[in-house]
Amino acid sequence: MSIQRQTLREQIETEIMERVGAGDFDMGSAINEVALSVELGVSRTPLREALISLTQQGVIDRESGKGFRWAPVSAADFAEMVQIIAALESLAVSLTAPEALAKIAPELLAQARGFTDSIGSSAELDLHDDQFHELLLSGNPNRRLAESIASMKLALRRYERLLVSSTDLIERSASEHEAIATALLAGDVPAAVAALSANWNNGTNRLIEVAEAKRPA
Amino acid sequence: MSIQRQTLREQIETEIMERVGAGDFDMGSAINEVALSVELGVSRTPLREALISLTQQGVIDRESGKGFRWAPVSAADFAEMVQIIAALESLAVSLTAPEALAKIAPELLAQARGFTDSIGSSAELDLHDDQFHELLLSGNPNRRLAESIASMKLALRRYERLLVSSTDLIERSASEHEAIATALLAGDVPAAVAALSANWNNGTNRLIEVAEAKRPA
């Protein structure tokens, strides 16, 4: 393995996204470029370039004379992104060769069944979920589609910390994944796509439940 | 109307996209930042920021130590983008309230019928096409989806100059639009979505035909 030669801008991007996922920033508030550059130990130039990059991904908002601002989070925003990702992943599965889907179906099923036992923390759940979807999309021939999905999922990480682990969530997620895998095993792609959409939309419901449980009126 | 206060970066972005649409740049070739900055009469900083922005939209590629490069164009790339846009626009129509669709259906039909007569140049065709799709998506409640579609369509402009006007293209496009509108008038949203996808996919075929006609073996 060759040593990683990453540009500073890329490192800043990933660092910012890590902190965003960890909830380090106050979403909706303005970004002070100099303060953030000092905090990260870099100059403003690569920082601004990273911020512009993240702006295109919807993590950051920008207003003409007022600079950058952390994009506000909301259940509606989450729901909007989930709708888009569900459609894009459905397209990806539909574009994948049926033989390729049949080939990965057994492993998908095994992953889904191994879900409940091996999961402890929230991070592990996310990891497992990512791996499942990654495998599911591995046969997609549309390169640009894969990029779009990855980009949109990155933006979703802002909501990671809200979707904390609970045994209930894990069991539901596992059963939904199993439904996708069994449909693919049977060669029923439309059913698999429907189950996939259901999985994503249930994610919206889960978030709303959690958000309301945290903020009692 | 207030005078437009646009940041230099935004002006550069639009200027570059105009030139890209006009075919001024050699797609696939490397970008010399200083040369381009001199040509545009700006400094490298806002230019680089514009290039980074366009990179996220797929118009430009970037390699770690080698800087920026115009993303190569290909029929496959065009087809990939069209697949994505078709899915996203389909989603947008599906998410729109049926009453809203019924409301705009007559105007859509009128626009589609007025197509053949009023069109002269290729630019006019594009404009009409844009207006039709804009109206079609006007009732979509998913803001982020609208942004994604707009961004992806911007990237499509690289192929504008290839899809030159021809009466054949205009007539086909008009009839496809009419199919969408009539389906919506009948309240049949799934049929409209199907017609919409067909419209986009035919666009792919049109491009391939044109490309092959231009480059005879």
Next chain:
DNA sequence: CCCCTTTCTCCTGTATACAGTATACTGCAT
């Protein structure tokens, strides 16, 4: 007492300067 105006301060937007790296060219050795 409140509102409007004016000034001042801070921050963004842009330009320029510097450093590091990739590539091309030239010269030497085989």
Next chain:
DNA sequence: ATGCAGTATACTGTATACAGGAGAAAGGGG
């Protein structure tokens, strides 16, 4: 003649410096 090495050049990546505008605060007028 060809291939390798060393150097030179040119371009990207990063830092810093400067200018202009937006927002806040203070002072004056109604």
